[in-house]
Amino acid sequence: MMNSNKRDANGQLLHGPVKEYFKDGKVSAEGRYVHGSKTGEWKYYFLSGGLRAIGNFVNDQMDGPWKWYRETGVLMQTGSFNNGERAGIWERYHAEGGLFDSGEYIGEKKIGEWKTWDKAGNLTKTKKYNP
Numbered sequence: 001m002m003n004s005n006k007r008d009a010n011g012q013l014l015h016g017p018v019k020e021y022f023k024d025g026k027v028s029a030e031g032r033y034v035h036g037s038k039t040g041e042w043k044y045y046f047l048s049g050g051l052r053a054i055g056n057f058v059n060d061q062m063d064g065p066w067k068w069y070r071e072t073g074v075l076m077q078t079g080s081f082n083n084g085e086r087a088g089i090w091e092r093y094h095a096e097g098g099l100f101d102s103g104e105y106i107g108e109k110k111i112g113e114w115k116t117w118d119k120a121g122n123l124t125k126t127k128k129y130n131p
Contacts, residue, residue, distance in 0.1 A: 005036035
């Protein structure tokens with residue numbers, strides 16, 4: 001991903017804490033820019049105000065653990081990034097909250113054993129991916 005070098009209305013690189021807004025004035029995101037690049041923890045919100053996602057950026061790229069939520073507040077998925085690419089264990093959840101599937105990524109590719117569960121928590125599928 002290219003560095004976006006985000007600038008303000010005067011053409012200056014953004015530097016410091018910022019909030020982004022929906023058209024109605026509600027906060028859509030909040031985080032920090034360092035010399036025009038997203039850096040550190042960022043939070044994204046639904047129009048309703050609930051938390052949509054939270055995670056970190058390093059030099060404008062998603063990096064480290066992230067969490068995404070449904071509008072109901074229930075956790076939807078978790079996963080990590082390394083320099084903007086999915087890496088490590090990822091888990092997705094049913095709308096009711098139980099685990100839907102789980103597996104590992106390396107360099108944006110699924111590897112190893114991935115498992116899927118039904119809403120009752122029963123293992124329904126196992127699939128192996130080769131690197």
